[in-house]
Amino acid sequence: MTRMTDRTDHPRQSDHPAPPAGVAVDSPPTADLAEIIGAYNQVTDRLQRSHEMLTEEVRRLSAELASANTALQRSRRLAALGEMAAGIAHEIRNPLAAIQLYAELLESDLGHMPEQYDVLQRIVSAVRGLNAIVTDVLHFSRDMPVRPVAAPASELFQRAVESMAPVIAAAHINVHDDVSPHTPPVYHDPDLLHRALVNLIRNATEAMPEGGTLTLAADADTDSDAARLTVRDTGPGINPDAIDRIFNPFFTTRAAGTGLGLAIVHRVIDAHGGAIAVHNDRGAVFTLTLPGAPKSEHHPDPGATPDPAGADNTAATVQPEPALVVPAGLTADQVHHGG
Structure with a gap:
């Protein structure tokens, strides 16, 4: 749009002769x-x-x-x-x-x-x-009807790792958990999400037959109240030509398997109203974004230290997530926490 300026052109004297003497003229x-x-x-x-x-x-x-x-x-x-x-x-x-x-x-x-x-x-x-x-x-x-309950991310990881402990131990894989204290409780169907996490952990262990590190991380999604769970391995990663088809039913890059594991994971996350993404970063990285629990279901961690008497409770306090307990079948050296 064109801006106006306050410049005014003064008429030339020849165009407008001076008024007669004694006649008043208003200033512009x-x-x-x-x-x-x-x-x-x-x-x-x-x-x-x-x-x-x-x-x-x-x-x-x-x-x-x-x-x-x-x-x-x-x-x-x-x-x-x-x-x-x-x-x-x-x-x-x-x-x-x-x-x-x-x-x-x-x-x-x-x-x-x-x-x-x-x-x-x-x-x-x-x-x-x-x-x-x-x-x-x-x-x-x-059909995948979701019956959601609220639970901390570390509890979901704990259950999934316990289910896969013999496979993880046999493959000589170290488990590293990195759950941020700011992670909101995950609003999820326990059976469905457990199946999805087990499928992802199984894929990760199969991608590291000679051993490696499985990282299970969680934090808060910065753009919403959602929880973001990450399953990361140190395997060879996913072929870039296949990464766009990785969630398609019956698609597999392995000699054995139905090609339905990741398709089921995608359906589970979709049924929760969440999203799943994958990329390579020194291995395959799967990121699940799931709804956080309603505020009414945010319960303090029973193992957290209570506020000292007289402390200022006007600011929201963040309860620390419990660390992953070493599952039966794994050694303490195979489970690492934080950072």
């Missing part, structure tokens, strides 16, 4: 004109700033809308795929159950026939493997 209202120009310039400046702010807000909302539409389309595709997969899984599970039953009946009959018994054990092992695949498909395809 220069001060009033300058005031009007100043007000006009202030208004145009405010309009320009408002225009820039509105343009930026439109860009942001357009990006959010595009992201929401992409997520909605993905959810619809996954729902359709899940229904189809569930139907196939149920059809496969019935004959698998019959095969397993007959194989178990044969075990007692072939005990004295080592060669045939060995073949039967291979059949039983294959059936179990197929059953595991069917179970993964059904977990992926089923």
Whole structure:
């Protein structure tokens, strides 16, 4: 917008002859004109700033809308795929159950026939493997109603590490927990989120067959009241060509596996109204952003030291997160805290 100036051009004397002697002439209202120009310039400046702010807000909302539409389309595709997969899984599970039953009946009959018994054990092992695949498909395809409760992040990590302790110990992996005291309680479904964390920890251990460090970190999301959980390994990371497809159902970069583990993790986080992201940083880094618990469910840590008498309680105090307890099956040297 064009700014006005308070410069005025004086008429040339030849254009306007001097008035006759004795006739009074009013002086030009220069001060009033300058005031009007100043007000006009202030208004145009405010309009320009408002225009820039509105343009930026439109860009942001357009990006959010595009992201929401992409997520909605993905959810619809996954729902359709899940229904189809569930139907196939149920059809496969019935004959698998019959095969397993007959194989178990044969075990007692072939005990004295080592060669045939060995073949039967291979059949039983294959059936179990197929059953595991069917179970993964059904977990992926089923509805995921969330029954949320509030719990500290360290408690979620503790339970997941305990479930995976034998695998972690066998792979000679060190566990490092780094839970910020500012992390809000996580509002989550215990069974669903436990499954997601176990899947991520299992992937991390498989990425470090020669040993390494598994880091479980948590802090508060700076842009919201959400909790941010991070699972980090020191493996080779994810191939950049595959990173955009890593959460797709049945996509895997490994020789074994269904390719449903991370797809299930994505569905679990999505069901919580959260978000999951992955990137490489000296290994694979998975970041889960989950809703924080409502303020009414923020309970003090029972192990925290109470405020001393007479202390100023007007400021909010942050209760420290309890450290990860060494799970059975792991040594104290394998579990490290903080920093």
